[in-house]
Amino acid sequence: MNQNLFKVKGTYVNGMWFNEPKTYEVINPSNNSVLAKIPVSSNEELELAVQSATKAQKEWAKVSISKRADLILKLCSRIEDRVEEFALMDTYNAGNAITFARKDVLQAVANMKYFAGLVREVKGETFSMEPKHLNFSRQQPYGVVLKINSFNRPFRWCAEKLAAPILMGNAVIIKNSEQAPISSLKFCELLDGLFPNGLINVVTGGADVGSFLVKHPLVKRIAVISSVQTGIAIAKDAAPLLKNISLELGGKNPLIVFDDVDIDFAVDLTIKGMRFDTKGESCSSPSRILVHKKLHDKYLETLITEVKKIPVGLPWIDTNVVGPVVSKKQFDSVHRFIQSGIKEGAKLELGGDSPKTEDLKDGFFINPTIFSKVTPTMTIANQEIFGPVISVMSWGNYEEMMNIANSTDYGLTAGIVTNSLSNAMKTAEEIECGYVWINAAGRYAGAPYGGWKLSGIGVEECYDELKSYSRVKNINMKWL
Structure with a gap:
């Protein structure tokens, strides 16, 4: 391991590196060793970030859309030159499998390029009611945008999620996850010479840092990737000033398997959707499997057989798939859910424990876990675990199944596996998710x-996300 890979210059504000005296240790979840000491942004530094962003944004708003897009594309080229480095940072810091991390960096680039190409399509509307009259609308930036990101895909959320607000003429302050901040801070090294000082800032710290920025009157637009609890707390802080806020939060997502499908195909989709290469730390993972009773036993048997084959190990080795969860805190949380499943009467079919090999004993590894005989009222059937845990439930009546599928407070994603167009479209219409x-x-x-529901507000990765970083101004004009 190259230790220089994890040496950060500090936090990044107004085009400068800051190293405040207060620091904390960031660990490698594979062995609980210290990767880096990270400075915590002070209130003075945060205030400078807001003030410098405000100043930079006023000049940036005058830059042409084509110039903004060109600079984002140049940034993409710099990322592409260092894909392996950023992938390794997320592998060592967040525990994601290296094969996944490489794809994640490239996906960030692809989505940044998508927004750079799409920004020219953000247009206003015009109409005329009478001679010598014109009504037209314009999309104008908010000013300073705050991005608060989760730990599960640190590089991607940092790089990709700044593209849309920057392209729409805003400045950005990124508050990265304190659990996995390294790739976000190293990313700032790519910004030199591209963007005005203060336009892009990356700060660190806990909930108090986020709260300071959320409440700041000069921060006009907030976008969050987090847990439901964190999202609600941020929304409360933002409410007094009626700030525009979007939330991409958690999920307790059902995968509905009908009785007319190939079992191997259904199991393959289950494993792909669960994202074991991120240890199930994915808000879209289908952690609730609702499988028709005619297929249940064979599906469960096949799922156990296939999941057993998934290699658990050090995530920087290409042949391994399941690495460690991100931290001791997350490790303990997942195990509490597993114990609750056992206590409440679910049958533990696989996993529920950690590897015992010498090279993994000090890390936060959790073997892929499968429960059967899960009922809708159990904790593991209702709450987001954010770990490699699957709950399998059987159903026979369509209406009862749909009630179960829609019974949680979440509504992020759902999967449907069927060969019937009627079943597919009927279920897609009735499922309560985005x-x-x-x-x-x-x-x-x-x-x-x-x-x-509690899974969020707003949408991402599309035209509507891009447009959401602008405000509508209508101009109603007559001339003599």
Whole structure:
């Protein structure tokens, strides 16, 4: 391991590096060793970030859209030159499998390029009511945008999620996850010579840092990727000034398997959707499997057989798939859920423990876990675990199944596996969530991704996300 990979210059504000005296240790979840000491942004530094962003944004708003897009594309080229480095940072810091981390960096680049190409399509409307009259609307930036990101995909959320607000003429302050901040801070090294000082800032710290920025009157627009509890707290802080806020939060997503499908295909979609290469630390993972009773036993047997084959190990080794969860805190949380499942009467079919090998004993590894005989009222059937845990439930009556599928407070994604067009479309219409897969997994730039209920507000990775970083100004004009 190259230790220089994790040496950060500090936090990044107004084009300068800051190293405040207060620091904390960031660990490697694979062995609980210290990767880096990270400075915590002080209130003075945060105030400078807001003030410098405000100043930079006023000049940036005058820059042409084509110039903004060109600079984002140049930034993409710099990322592409260092894909392996950023992938390794997330592998060591967040525990994501290296094969996944490489794809994640490239996906960030692809989505940044998508927004750079799309920004020219953000247009206003015009109409005329009478001679010598014109009504037209314009999209104008908010000013300073605050981005608060989760730990599960640190580089991607940092790089990709700044593209839309920057392209729409805003400045950005990024508050990265304190659990996995390294790739976000190293990313700032790519900004030199491209953007005005103060336009892009990356700060660190806990909830108090986020609260300071959320409440700041000069921060006009806030976008969050987090847990539901964190999202609600941020929304409360933002409410007194009626700030525009979007939330991409958690999920307790069902995968509905009908009795007319190939079992191997259904199991393959289950495993792909669960994202074991991120240890199930994915808000869209289908952690609730609602499988028709005719297929249940064979499906469960096949799922156990296939999940057993998934290699658990050090995530920087290409052949391993399941690495450690991000921290001791997350490790303990997942194990509490597993114990609650056992206590409440679910049958532990696989996993529920940690590897015992010498090279993994000090890390936060959790073997892929499968429960059967899960009922809708159990904790593991209702709450987001954010770990490699699957709950399998059986159903026979369609209406009862739909009631179970829609019974949680979440509404992010759902999967449907069927060969019946009628079943697919009927279920897709009735499911209460923002994103539905039918016989598929994966996402595509341009398709709106966002949740219903407690899973969030707003959509991402599409035209509507880009437009959400601007405000409508209507101009009603007559001339003599």
